[in-house]
Structures are given as structure tokens and as C-alpha cells.
Amino acid sequence: MKKTVLITGSSTGIGRAAALLFAENGWNVVATMRNPEQEKELTQLGNVLVTSLELQDPASIHNSIQTALERFGRLDLLVNNAAYGQYGVFEAxxxxxxxxxxxxxxxxxxxxxxxxxxxxxxxxxxxxxNVSSAGGRIGIPLISMYVASKFALEGFSEALSYELATQHISLKLVEPGGVDTPFHNTSAKHFAMDPELTDYNDFIASATAKLGEMGEHMSSATAVAEEIYKAATDGSDQFRYAVGADAKGWIKDRTSMDDLTFTRHMRTLFNLN
Structure with a gap:
């Protein structure tokens, strides 16, 4: 029997690339998204079910899973990809x-x-x-809320993985760095601003420029999808899978340096000295 994967956030970016990759490799794919009526490509694939799923609506989630079971008979893999980033200084x-x-x-x-x-x-x-981020391991200025949510996801996932192992259920994390998808443009449109917080203006300009410079070397959504597929099929007990030279470099620095050295490194990187 073919294996079946349910992927959240499949309308664009990583989720869409993962849906196509799993489908190409013979999996049944449940590609979930908020507005499935707008999807034109995935609906043409015989082994792909496009369905609605709203993360904050338990009934929507239940209906999506039930529809998947009715169509394919079982679920073997869940890929939690849907997310967004709230950017801006915390005070704003x-x-x-x-x-x-x-x-x-x-x-x-x-x-x-x-x-x-x-x-x-x-x-x-x-x-x-669970699709996390290098920002789930490292504090990065101007995206403190996104980082906080991914830190929470990392801790939750690590603790939960031990519980689920007792039930023969595996849980892994994929940690991309910057990815060339609509994600960043969407987040930038919702950048939190407060015209009264002028004290941060120089810092925002400097940090935004640095983040933009880093964004010139982003991974593709396909590269992340390939790492997700690897994590799903390699049969190993590996828990974390970093994707991209930026993610691997930052995580290596964070895990190899002591806190003081790494803090100084980050302050230098963002011209905070």
C-alpha cells in the first residue's frame, strides 16, 4: 500500500514543493491549505488530495484528516509546515x-x-x-516573536519526541535558514511599526540591511522539501535536519561557542558594538 503524507501550508513555498516531491516519489499526498478552491496544479495529480485546513479550527483539522482517511485509507506522515513570521521590534x-x-x-x-x-x-x-527554523536555535534581532514561536516549537518537539517513541511514532525537526519563498515578502508587509518609536530607527535600518544581505544566499523551497523527504525516509534516529549554509553555519557557531563569545559574535554581525 502506498504511504500517505498530510502537509499543512501547501499553497506556496516549502509546503507546495514538498507536496510535489512526495507525489513524484509515489506517495499519496494530502495537500492542505486555507483556500483550496484557488489551487490549479496540485488538483490535477491523481495521487494528491487538496483540502481545506485551518490551524485554529479543530473541526477543520478533523474534517481534513477524515477526508484523507476516506480517500487513502490511512496516514503515515504529518508534515507541519504552515507558519508565518511577525517581524519588527518588540515594542512595536x-x-x-x-x-x-x-x-x-x-x-x-x-x-x-x-x-x-x-x-x-x-x-x-x-x-x-515539524518545519522549524534556524531561528528556533538562535536569537535574531527584528524577528523576536517569530524566533520565540520557533524556540517554543523546538522545545515542544524535543520533549514530545520521547513520549511518542513509546508509541512507535517518530518526530523530527527540519530547520531551514533563509528560503526563497513568498514567506519573507508576506512577513515584511506586516512589519510592526510605531511612528513614536524613533529611537529604534537607526538600528532598524542597520539590522534590516544586514538581514537583506544575508537573504542574498537563500535556499530554494525544493532544497528544503528534499530534506523533509530525507528525514521522512532515511530510517535513522536523527532528530534535527538543518538546511542551507546559513542555517548550518549559525547553528554550528551557536553550539561551538560559549554564550559570551557567541553574543559578541552576534553583536559584531549586527554592528551593535
């Missing part, structure tokens, strides 16, 4: 924006995992891959 970000960041990136992921676990336990097997 509203409590409502902070709550929304966590509702999507953390609580939404938890909602989908909670809904799929009974099926995996009944099968006595299943796999989960």
Missing part, C-alpha cells in the same frame, strides 16, 4: 499580534498533532516532521 508589536504568532506557529501545530495522534497510535506507527 501588539499583544494581539503576539498571540496570533503563537496561535499559528505553536498552537496550530499542536492542534494538528493532537488530531492525528489517535490514528497513529491505532496503527502503532506514524511519523511527524
Amino acid at each position: 508589536i501588539t499583544p494581539e499580534q503576539i498571540e496570533q504568532q503563537f496561535r499559528v506557529n505553536v498552537f496550530g501545530t499542536m492542534n494538528v498533532i493532537r488530531a492525528v495522534l489517535p490514528h497513529f497510535r491505532q496503527q502503532k506507527q506514524g511519523s511527524i516532521i
